[in-house]
Amino acid sequence: MGFQRMVRAGLVAAAIAAAFQPGLAMAQQAQAGTVRSNHGAWSIICDTPAGTSQEQCALMQNVIAEDRPEIGLSVAVLKTADRKARILRILAPLGVLLKDGMEFFVDNNNVGRAYFTRCFSEGCYVEVDIDDQLMKILRSGKNAVFAVRESSDQDRVGIPVALNGFGEGYDALP
Numbered sequence: 001m002g003f004q005r006m007v008r009a010g011l012v013a014a015a016i017a018a019a020f021q022p023g024l025a026m027a028q029q030a031q032a033g034t035v036r037s038n039h040g041a042w043s044i045i046c047d048t049p050a051g052t053s054q055e056q057c058a059l060m061q062n063v064i065a066e067d068r069p070e071i072g073l074s075v076a077v078l079k080t081a082d083r084k085a086r087i088l089r090i091l092a093p094l095g096v097l098l099k100d101g102m103e104f105f106v107d108n109n110n111v112g113r114a115y116f117t118r119c120f121s122e123g124c125y126v127e128v129d130i131d132d133q134l135m136k137i138l139r140s141g142k143n144a145v146f147a148v149r150e151s152s153d154q155d156r157v158g159i160p161v162a163l164n165g166f167g168e169g170y171d172a173l174p
Helices: 003-020 025-031 132-140 166-172
Strands: 034-039 042-047 056-064 074-081 086-092 101-108 108-114 118-119 121-128 144-146 157-161
Touching: 034 166, 042 166, 056 157, 056 166, 074 157, 086 144, 108 121, 132 166
Parallel strands: none
Antiparallel strands: 034 042, 042 056, 056 074, 074 086, 086 121, 101 108, 101 144, 118 121, 144 157
16 A cells, blocks of 8 residues: 555544544544445445444545645534534644644635644544634635645645535535
8 A cells, every 4th residue: 555545544544533532543533434325525424333323424625735645634514412512623733733723714815723632542632612704704715725834944844625516515524
């Protein structure tokens, strides 16, 4: 298996863990999640997490930096169990500079910066509540870029995320 395929396989496993229960063993989660549907660049992946009988689903996309194949992200959008909040959860690999957080651009406009909330064996997480304004930006945007830094003396690495299918996928999210 080539390096990029191994990275992608690892991202899929980590993405399932990131979406449903950060910190659980990736192998355990990789066996359970199933793709329910595809919407442009996004997929709805569902799983029944350990300790619960209710299935949870997330709108997800896994991406790798074009010029840095060792840096990939898993991007997941979830609705909370009570359906009152929406969360954007991003899994970045270990080794990114945590103190700078992650910058977020949509169609070359800086949407903001979010800071890492926690790290586990599969990587570090950024979580953002999706308010109405951010949802509007995500639905109308064409391309997003998440930017992280590996060290303070390096430029940020931008990882592109396609937004085609986001609105349709979010609307189909149970």
